Amino acid sequence: MNRPRATNYPYGAGSCLARNARKCSTSMAQQIHHQSDERAPEDSTARASSIRWKILRRALLRRHTDNESQLGIDRISRRASSDGFKLIPFQVVEPGARNWDNPDSSSTTEMPHSVKDAVVCYKLPIDGSPKLFLKQRLENQEDLHDFEICNQYNIDNTGLVCLWPSEEVLSYYCLSNAEIFRSKRVIELGSGYGLAGLVIAAATEASEIVITDGNPQVVDYIQHNIQVNSGAFGSTKVNSMLLHWKEMQGSCTPDTFDIIIASDCTFFKEFHADLAWTVKLLLKEAGPSEALFFSPKRGDSLDKFLEEASKHDLKCSIVENYDATVWNRHQDLLAGDGSWSNYLMDHCYPLLVRIMK
Ligand SMILES: C[S@@+](CC[C@H](N)C(=O)[O-])C[C@H]1O[C@@H](n2cnc3c(N)ncnc32)[C@H](O)[C@@H]1O
Numbered sequence: 301m302n303r304p305r306a307t308n309y310p311y312g313a314g315s316c317l318a319r320n321a322r323k324c325s326t327s328m329a330q331q332i333h334h335q336s337d338e339r340a341p342e343d344s345t346a347r348a349s350s351i352r353w354k355i356l357r358r359a360l361l362r363r364h365t366d367n368e369s370q371l372g373i374d375r376i377s378r379r380a381s382s383d384g385f386k387l388i389p390f391q392v393v394e395p396g397a398r399n400w401d402n403p404d405s406s407s408t409t410e411m412p413h414s415v416k417d418a419v420v421c422y423k424l425p426i427d428g429s430p431k432l433f434l435k436q437r438l439e440n441q442e443d444l445h446d447f448e449i450c451n452q453y454n455i456d457n458t459g460l461v462c463l464w465p466s467e468e469v470l471s472y473y474c475l476s477n478a479e480i481f482r483s484k485r486v487i488e489l490g491s492g493y494g495l496a497g498l499v500i501a502a503a504t505e506a507s508e509i510v511i512t513d514g515n516p517q518v519v520d521y522i523q524h525n526i527q528v529n530s531g532a533f534g535s536t537k538v539n540s541m542l543l544h545w546k547e548m549q550g551s552c553t554p555d556t557f558d559i560i561i562a563s564d565c566t567f568f569k570e571f572h573a574d575l576a577w578t579v580k581l582l583l584k585e586a587g588p589s590e591a592l593f594f595s596p597k598r599g600d601s602l603d604k605f606l607e608e609a610s611k612h613d614l615k616c617s618i619v620e621n622y623d624a625t626v627w628n629r630h631q632d633l634l635a636g637d638g639s640w641s642n643y644l645m646d647h648c649y650p651l652l653v654r655i656m657k
Contacts, residue, residue, distance in 0.1 A: 383639055384465045385629050387472040388495075389423045393433070416441040420463075422495065426475055429503045430532040434493050434525045436463060449517050455544065456568070459492035459518035466563035466650040469626055470594040471496040473652070474504065474561070476623060481506040484558035487582060488512060489543065489575070490565035494522040497561075502532040509536060510557075514544035545574035554581040560591035563650065566605040567598045575605065576612040583657050594650035602651065609655060619652040 422432045437460045446457050458464075474481065474496050481504035488497040488511050497511035511522050522540040530538070560582055565575065583589045595602050606616050621627045633643040640648070 384468050385626060387468055387625065387629070388425060391421045393419045393421050424475055424499065424503055426503065429475070432495070432498050432502060432532065433528050434495060434498070435521055435528070436493055446517065449515065453514065453516060453544065454546065455515045457515070459490070459513050459515050460521070463493050463495055464564045465648060466594045466596065467492060467495050469650050470561060470563040471499045472626065473594070473623060474499050478504040481559065483507050485556060486510070486559045486561065487557045489545070489560060489562040489578065490514070491522060492518060494525060496563065498525060498529055501536045501538045502529065504536070506536050510539050510541050512541040512543035514542070516542055545571050545578045548574065548578040548581055555583070555585050557582045558584055558587070558589050562591070563594040564596065566593065566595040567601045569601060569604055572605045572608040576609045576614060579609070579655055580612045580614055580657065585657065589657065591655040593653040593655065595653055596648055596650050597646050599646070602653070606653070615656045617654050619654065622652040
């Protein structure tokens with residue numbers, strides 16, 4: 301019997317900007333090398349121009365070898381030193397692997413479109429929940445085209461870098477609180493690969509979920525991931541959308557959503573006002589509606605966003621301990637359980653920010 305060829309990673313979503321900066325000998329590359337990319341994006345380094353420089357730098361420094369694509373499957377975009385919060389088990393499935401559930405079936409796991417990508421299978425930890433297959437970028441695969449797109453659309457590349465730990469926590473929260481989405485219209489902002497939106501589609505009875513991002517390349521991944529998993533969605537309507545917070549003022553879909561979700565989207569200070577405006581515009585006026593943001597504090601960036609939100613007459617409250625499992629995992633990590641060596645509450649633990657009109 302042919303078993304699926306899979307690299308087994310026991311738990312879900314780790315994260316981070318590519319961390320293996322390579323030394324190089326050319327003067328231009330040395331100049332660019334001075335810009336550190338060792339840390340997750342944070343308030344002081346999150347300016348779009350700086351992030352674009354990092355993308356360009358990596359593209360210039362990267363060596364392309366056949367070996368690299370062979371080894372790529374071991375470098376799916378997530379923090380090598382971390383299994384994240386260990387909430388959602390996953391496997392990286394090699395291209396061409398046979399169907400995970402039915403290894404004898406003639407169908408094979410969808411091939412990624414390029415050697416830059418891999419397919420990750422997330423096993424939602426609830427009886428009866430389907431598995432979700434997400435196409436994601438391998439680590440360190442940024443190129444000049446990414447840089448051009450970022451420049452053209454005034455956006456960063458963080459949605460392609462990895463599935464961030466906050467998205468894992470948001471997904472888990474949506475799964476654990478499925479009832480709040482029943483018959484609701486939901487939109488995810490700055491979704492990246494969109495795991496949380498797909499969890500809502502597959503494991504709740506939401507009437508609709510729109511999974512959005514401001515980076516068109518990211519939206520291509522979202523659209524692909526929606527198509528691949530569409531058999532799991534039941535009656536929930538699922539769509540992707542290119543939605544840049546700066547362009548919401550002219551949007552034709554205001555005042556229509558019961559619930560907005562977002563993870564790790566508050567560190568871009570230059571977009572705080574646009575993000576607050578977007579939330580205000582999208583939240584339904586009549587009836588209860590709210591946004592659920594999962595955001596690490598990241599220095600003063602979350603506080604600055606909250607200030608901006610209050611300027612837009614949005615009412616925000618912060619919940620630190622919103623789920624016993626996530627909280628216990630956080631406590632273990634703080635105590636230094638060794639599985640996430642650079643775990644810092646300020647940068648890694650997502651607070652739940654509830655935002656209402
Ligand atoms: C840190 S990533 C988080 C992605 C995903 N939520 C996760 O946690 O894995 C931030 C996301 O916000 C998107 N983004 C950044 N600025 C944006 C803007 N002005 N409008 C819309 N999306 C934006 C990026 O493209 C990226 O996908």
